[in-house]
Amino acid sequence: MNAIVDTATAPTSTAEIIAHCQAMFDDLDFTAARAWKNAVPGRKVVGFLPVYAPLELIHAAGCLPLGLFGGGDRMEVIHGDAYYQSYICRIPRSTVELGVTGRLDFVDGMIFPFVCDVIRNLSGMWKIMFPNVWSKFFDTPQNFDPEIGGRYYAAELQELREGLQTLTGRTISDDDIRRSIALYNDNRRLVRAVYDFRARTPWKAPTSEVYLLMRAGLMMDVEEHNRLLAAYLAAADAEDRPKRDNVRIAVYGSFCEQPPLNLIKSVEMAGCYVVEDDYALVNRFLTQDVPTDGDPIEALANAYLKHSVETSCKYVPREEDKGKFHIEQVKKARAEGVIYATPSFCDPALLDRPMICRRLTEAGIPHIAFKYAENSGQMQPIREQAGTFADSIKLWS
């Protein structure tokens, strides 16, 4: 499966686009990324884990940034369990499984961005397990003052840039980064357009589709994804899909280990239109365009400091701001309730949950919470919970 949807020429239906994305999503051998690498000698692929990595730098280095979000429910974990004891979320073990089964043998570098202690330790395991793969733990600042956290972060970005230069053997110029920033600005704008479209007309852009569109986008070249996003928007708008009497909800807590696709579908089938979520945040992490003039490293650093989402891997410096972001997003998307859905054993999501939920309560936003694992098979209880929640919103709101 290495054919790239030629959205420039082929008028595509949402069904075709989504089938293509689904195929990429299902393919744990990453055939498309392998094909991209093999198409031109010397090309390199750099994997990255959730939640945020500066893809612009990887792209500017001429590499393909490959989003790795565990093994989902399509992979049996056999080796991974020998590395992690039972009380740990599933994404690190299925990522290890992807590694030891050779599915990532074409990946030349790995970036482990800061999320939590599990990914932190995973970065070291990778160094031991795959000593020949360039790998980097990428720490983002928790101090958001440009003179303090900003200076630190700019130097970290510079170090990452140097690492990528060593990996590829080519210099990354400021202009290379600026060009990549421009492409990713386009990407973010299109991504936002899709999410806005979904929030306006969720019956035309089901979340299960949007999710696949975004997940596949994190495994392909950004320009290709930009074409795909535009094509999807046009096709979804043109299609006539029935509007149901669903409630509008936001899903939070799912920024790292992803729920199985069936769970995402189950929530919809239970009578919920998901109009806002934090699944695979990467391409929405920065909320505004990154300037393409001036020093590109500083531009990336400032964008992170000033214009990034609130999520559990970031510190919130002021008490009064905690959860504000979520409430504003809920209001903007006109969601009527929140489902806080977290991977089991996920410290960031679970430690944040009481604080975010308290703020939701204060704001009068109904919410429920449940846990999942990327290989959860039992959808019935989740469908029932989400269904009851939807019914209660319909009845009481």
Next chain:
Amino acid sequence: MSEVVKEPSMLLQKEMIAKNYDAITSKHHTGRKVSSTFVPGNLNELLLSFGILNNLPEINAIQNGMRKLSGDYILEAEKSGHSEDVCTYVKADIGMMGKGNVAPNGKPFPDPDVLLLSYTGCYTFMKWFELLREEYKCPTLMLHVPYEGDGHSTKNMRDYIVRQLKEVIIPGLEQVSGVKFDIDRLREALRNSAKAEDDLVWVLEQGKRTPSPIDAYFGGVYYIGPIFTAFRGTAEAIAYYQALRQEVQARVDAGQGPVTPDGSNFTDQKYRLVVEGPPNWTSFREFWKMFYDEGAVVVASSYTKVGGMYDLGFRHDPDHPLESLADYCLGCYTNRNLPTRVDILTKYVEDYQADGLLINSIKSCNSFSAGQLMIMKEVERRTGKPGAFIETDLVDPRYFSAANVKNRLESYFQMIEQKRRGAARAA
């Protein structure tokens, strides 16, 4: 069980801790300010230089674990919406607030004046203090310490910490305390720290002797008490470590092992272990007994390094005060990446001539635990000594299965015996 037999240094430490709790709970009379802060990477010398008292939620959780109170506190926190999956220190602390917030001296804890979030080596710290901040509505100062992901610190990391100290932490503490920063007071405290640190290292290194005059895990948690908490930088800490050193020296001279809780000298040591991970606190004595009943002494441990790796040479340095605080924070054990932890443990097994590495994996502590199975396999591979893995929890009594732990330990000791017989045959 009968009353625990305490060594003189333990009694001294008990007094020190009681005095600190009294100082904290009487802050309304004395007018002193109180900070809450964490053990790894704490800035005790800096707090001392502002006359601020130091209260440590982890230590409170441990105290409550040992006094069998944490189980109820954890349930209380879970009832109020905290997940069963997260660090039980956090829940023991939050549950304690829900149940009156009473200090070990029976008096209510006053609200802290400042939460000093020294964010070293553990993600949970960040959310824990966000949770406390919500409760206390007091200033929270965040010192972000980057993780040594590539196995070493960099100039950028160090500069970042120093800049935060200068521009966030020190002005913040000046404001809270009303005291102007005096670098000479800080230097004085750092000088005191280094002295105590020398003696601590001497004590820990006695584990290299046979028989070992110390237990570097069950005894070790007492040895590190003052230096990892509110006393580093004080004259009291210097005196404590001098006393401890004399006590250990006396055992060395007599060829004795450490004192067990029931008062015997544990000299008949059959197995020498390196232990990775924190201990279980709710069944601490029972856990300890399982070791000395079988003749196993712990000669080195990683838990005694969570608040600083002095044995690798680091000392607080009065000539470079802020840089030295930065280096201290960066170098705490769990702020080091996995390959470095493997190197350290391998070195311990070799230098302390241990029979192997035992991992006590803590259910709710990802900072220590994520990836420990791999650590075990690597250390086994590199030393040729067998490793073993047990699972318990810190302060949640629901997760301590005595029978399971005992079984695992017994088979581990058999494994060591077999290995020895094999080696003897080969020789």
